[in-house]
Amino acid sequence: MTDRRLVSHLLRRLTFGPTSAEVDAAARSGFEATLRALLRPAADPAPPDLGPDPAARLGRDSTREQRQAARREQAGQVAALTRWWLERMAAGGAAEKLTFFWHGHWATSARKVRSAPLMLAQQQTFRRYGSGDTGPLVRAMLRDPALILWLDGQRNSRKAPNENLAREVMELFTLGVGAYTEDDVKAAARVLTGWQVDRVAGTARLETRRHDARPVTLLGRTGTLDVDGYADLLVRHEAHLPFVTRRLWARYASADGLPPADVTARITAAGRDTTALLSALCRDPAFAATTGTLVKQPVEWLVGAVRQLGVPIGRLSAGEHRRLVSTLQALGQIPLRPPSVGGWPAGVAWLTTASTLTRLRAGQWLADLAPEVTDRLTGDDRLDVLADVLVVDGWTDRTVSALRAVTNPKRLLATALASPEYAIQ
Incomplete structure (x- = not known):
């Protein structure tokens, strides 16, 4: 793999679709300098002003009309947050891609939480915390109001234990299946009893009268545990680092099976710091060999296309933004709305006949918004121009035949956006 292809591969995986200019700059800087720059800490963006949570003003005596009005206001806030986040993604950078990774990992949906402020806080x-040690992240997430509501943690009390949050924290977020027992689930549920969400303050607090403070035996330790103690047990467990590494590999390297044991061992040697893990993953020799094996998630596909075509997403009309979201809905992935606590699927699940047709239609619409690109697709070098703009390493003979049969520049661009070479990076 040439240096240019290597940095293209790196940028495709760590960001939401690199532009040709970004690849040029990375090729000049080299792989190591590019990797360090991508993983450098980024300043937190200024959050949008969503206003207070409408549900916070509702009481037991609220009328049906008041509740319906609050639901409409909530939906408007979620739409505003989705628009803001898509604009953040299109601004580029590895930090936002990592935020999206954690969103899919700690999958929480606004459909049930019904609070844009709480989803923004998450x-x-x-x-x-997502780029650093996993310990502070896990401690914060066990107190996260949106996650607590999503997994019924507010219903978990001393008199009526609810195991949802305790089970999913171990199975899906920190350890994986087989690393804990049903007794561990019951014990963890007791540790997590009593946490209640305050929608007005946007926080979660421990109500001692609902909390079971008796000693437990959990993951091999017996004693009295609080939330932080439980989090520490999770991140120190021997299954934690390999589990997180496999999840990072599936989203950043290849969804085609688990990484080989020796690759997992080399990456986990970097420790619990997520930035160090990503750095080790990208430097591993096995990473370069994963090119052409990772199917883009719909958000990655659409945001990447918007970036590479120079579509000014921040200046799109409200109707055009709704079309962005409706495209993502048709493709099966809308930010803030994962289908389940298990998150979104991966790999060939995104490659269906229906999704190809949706990408083709969306590509035709995007082509209308990118005249500077389509104006360049009229010469004999148009396939090379396409590959450069879309940062595709090359077209297969089959795709070349299909593209050469298209003479209209807008249709040509749309066809390229729906091609296997663009869908699989």
Whole structure:
């Protein structure tokens, strides 16, 4: 793999679709300098002003009309947050891609939480802690109001234990199946009893009268545990680092099976710091060999296309933004709305006949918004121009035949955006 292809591969994986100019700059800087720059800490973006949570003003005596009005206001806030986040993604950078990774990992949906401020607060937690040691991140997430509501943690009390949050924290977020027992789930649920969400303050607090403070035996330790003690047990468990490494590999390297044991061992040697883990993953010889194996998630596909075509997403009309979201809905992935606590699927699940047709239609619309690109697709070098603009290493003979049969520049661009070479990076 040439140096240019290597940095292209790196940029495709760590960001939301690199532009040709970004690849040029990275090729001049080299792989190591580019990797360090991508993983350098980024300043947190100024959050949008969403206003207070409408549900906070509702009481037991609220009328049906008041509740319906609050629901409409909530939906408007979620739409505003989605628009803001898509604009953040299109601004580029590895930090926002990592935020999106954690969103899919700690999958929480606004459909049930019904609070854009709480979903934004969870995003900010990912930005604040997601690039560092997993310990502070896990401690913060166990107190996260959106996650607590999503997994029924507010229903978990001393008299009526609810195991949802305790189970998913171990199975899906920190350890994986087989690293804990049903007794561990029951014990962890007791440790997490009593946490309640205050929608007015946007925080979670421990109500001692609902909390079970008796000693437990959990993950091999017996004693009295609080939330921080439970988090520490999780991140120090021998299964934690390999589990996180496999999840990073699936989203940043290849969804085609687990990384080989020796690759996992080399990456986990970097420790619990997520930036160090990503750095080790990208430097591993196995990473370069994963080119052409990772199917883009719909958000990656659409945001990447917007970036590479120079579509000014921040200046799109409200109707055009709704079309962005409706495209993502048709493709099966809308930010803030994962389908389940398990998050979104990966790999060939995104490659269906229906999704190809949706990408083709969306590509035709995007082509209308990118005249500077389509104006360049009229010469004999148009396939080379396409590959350069879309940062595709090359077209297969089959795709070349399909592209050469298209003479209209806008249709040519749309066809390229729907091609296997663009969908699989």
